[in-house]
Amino acid sequence: MKTGQQYLDSLRDGRFSFFDGRRVDDVMAEPIIERSAREIAATYDRYYSPEPGAVNPLMLPSKSVEELRQSTDERNRADLLTSITFQTLQGLKTTSTRMPPALQEYRERIDAFTSLALIDDLRMTECITDAKGNRSQHPAQQQDPDSYVHVADRQQSGIVITGAKLHITGASLCHTLMVMPTKAMKPNEGEYAVACAVDANAPGVHIVNVTPVPRVDDDRHFPVSRRGRIPTCLVVFDNVFVPYERVFLDGQTEYATVFAHTLGLWTRLGSTLGMAEEIDLLVGLAQLIAEANGTARVPHIKEKIAEMIITATLVRAGAEAAVLHAEVLSDGSVIPNELYTNAAKYHGAANYNLMLRHLHDIAGGSVITSPSMADFDNAELHDYLEKYWSTGSEVGGEYRLRLFHAIRDLTADTYGGWQMVTHLHGGGGLFAQQLVSTKHYDMGHARELALRSAGLME
Numbered sequence: 472m473k474t475g476q477q478y479l480d481s482l483r484d485g486r487f488s489f490f491d492g493r494r495v496d497d498v499m500a501e502p503i504i505e506r507s508a509r510e511i512a513a514t515y516d517r518y519y520s521p522e523p524g525a526v527n528p529l530m531l532p533s534k535s536v537e538e539l540r541q542s543t544d545e546r547n548r549a550d551l552l553t554s555i556t557f558q559t560l561q562g563l564k565t566t567s568t569r570m571p572p573a574l575q576e577y578r579e580r581i582d583a584f585t586s587l588a589l590i591d592d593l594r595m596t597e598c599i600t601d602a603k604g605n606r607s608q609h610p611a612q613q614q615d616p617d618s619y620v621h622v623a624d625r626q627q628s629g630i631v632i633t634g635a636k637l638h639i640t641g642a643s644l645c646h647t648l649m650v651m652p653t654k655a656m657k658p659n660e661g662e663y664a665v666a667c668a669v670d671a672n673a674p675g676v677h678i679v680n681v682t683p684v685p686r687v688d689d690d691r692h693f694p695v696s697r698r699g700r701i702p703t704c705l706v707v708f709d710n711v712f713v714p715y716e717r718v719f720l721d722g723q724t725e726y727a728t729v730f731a732h733t734l735g736l737w738t739r740l741g742s743t744l745g746m747a748e749e750i751d752l753l754v755g756l757a758q759l760i761a762e763a764n765g766t767a768r769v770p771h772i773k774e775k776i777a778e779m780i781i782t783a784t785l786v787r788a789g790a791e792a793a794v795l796h797a798e799v800l801s802d803g804s805v806i807p808n809e810l811y812t813n814a815a816k817y818h819g820a821a822n823y824n825l826m827l828r829h830l831h832d833i834a835g836g837s838v839i840t841s842p843s844m845a846d847f848d849n850a851e852l853h854d855y856l857e858k859y860w861s862t863g864s865e866v867g868g869e870y871r872l873r874l875f876h877a878i879r880d881l882t883a884d885t886y887g888g889w890q891m892v893t894h895l896h897g898g899g900g901l902f903a904q905q906l907v908s909t910k911h912y913d914m915g916h917a918r919e920l921a922l923r924s925a926g927l928m929e
């Protein structure tokens with residue numbers, strides 16, 4: 472296993488990573504990215520064992536519903552890249568069990584790779600979303616063949632891939648980029664049906680970091696967004712060589728979606744749990760600011776908070792049901808329930824804007840117009856701010872000011888906008904969850920009930 476320091480050292484591997492227009496040779500020299508790297512390093516240290524052959528327990532599959540519940544809670548408390556690595560490893564293992572005997576070679580490569588990744592304590596991320604060009608056209612119809620990652624050349628010992636993956640979480644801080652098709656491919660699109668594991672420092676890989684973390688250095692003004700947020704990245708593959716032992720699909724179009732679908736389930740469970748926590752946080756902020764404003768007993772405010780509570784509870788209930796109704800696979804491992812995972816993710820994402828509307832309505836305009844904490848520190852302003860932000864002897868000005876900054880930072884500033892879009896699109900947009908929910912819903916039961924109620928069935 473790796474210690475936190477060994478992980479940090481391993482990132483100095485010559486990778487082509489960029490941030491705000493600069494090449495990042497050393498992540499530790501970029502304070503914003505360094506914060507995220509240190510958060511990941513802290514998880515390494517927390518689970519480190521010097522025993523030979525030891526592996527991180529967070530990466531192991533659950534063998535029962537109770538184990539799944541416990542490990543899911545524990546992973547949720549770890550950094551995001553660790554969770555994504557687990558999702559990728561489990562997704563790959565499940566994919567391997569779903570491949571037919573004819574693709575035995577891929578199964579063996581996946582098993583060998585996942586075992587090695589566990590022992591080497593690697594961090595990896597899922598590279599699914601392609602640039603996609605014109606959305607109404609299939610990969611083979613695009614003007615630019617690179618709109619979807621594809622095999623550009625085949626050599627004796629491996630393939631060469633070209634294209635780009637967008638919005639990739641933590642690509643600049645991981646060791647392995649797990650590339651897979653973003654959607655179903657037609658029979659003539661064999662070169663786009665490619666899944667493979669690529670080293671983050673492989674020649675031809677360019678990674679561009681994007682983050683909503685504010686460049687202003689005041690944790691009180693940005694109490695939420697300055698915590699180690701892992702960057703989301705553009706990853707360009709410009710003629711990248713991948714040896715065959717790291718190629719897990721090459722040309723079998725009928726299996727193009729199996730990777731993304733299997734991995735997507737874990738991603739959506741993670742997103743739903745994250746959203747359940749965040750919606751509880753919104754409820755807490757609504758309650759605190761209502762109390763601080765003196766409106767906590769006003770009927771319309773209580774009604775709005777009640778509506779927020781119901782949404783928070785239903786999202787959490789959906790995530791709980793996804794774990795409690797988990798499916799046991801042929802190898803004894805347990806995966807979350809598809810219907811509950813997707814329906815809960817959809818419900819949280821679709822109602823997130825309503826949660827924000829209620830919170831902003833309850834809080835008032837000071838969410839966006841409160842003077843900064845630097846103003847509060849200014850000796851000539853301090854007493855005015857303390858006086859006019861206070862709402863009585865029990866609610867000090869600083870207390871209320873800091874609540875407003877937390878609400879702004881979480882919901883109404885750069886990071887707030889980022890989160891709104893992330894809840895909609897992270898793990899696939901609303902349509903993706905509608906599709907999967909419809910596929911797994913028991914329509915036969917619903918039809919039978921309807922026929923009976925209409926007297927059309929015995």
Ligand SMILES: Cc1cc2nc3c(=O)[nH]c(=O)nc-3n(C[C@H](O)[C@H](O)[C@H](O)COP(=O)(O)OP(=O)(O)OC[C@H]3O[C@@H](n4cnc5c(N)ncnc54)[C@H](O)[C@@H]3O)c2cc1C
Pocket residue numbers: 596597598599600601603606607636637638639640641703892893896897898899900901902903
């Ligand atoms: C913060 C963040 C982190 C992410 N992390 C990752 C990651 O780690 N790995 C990864 O692979 N992806 C990641 N994603 C990508 C995410 O899964 C995508 O954003 C999502 O799938 C939508 O794709 P898109 O952004 O290209 O939008 P588009 O595909 O352009 O979708 C926009 C809208 O157009 C609709 N649409 C598009 N094409 C069609 C069509 N042919 N027919 C009908 N409707 C269509 C969609 O349903 C949607 O409503 C992340 C996204 C975000 C925001």
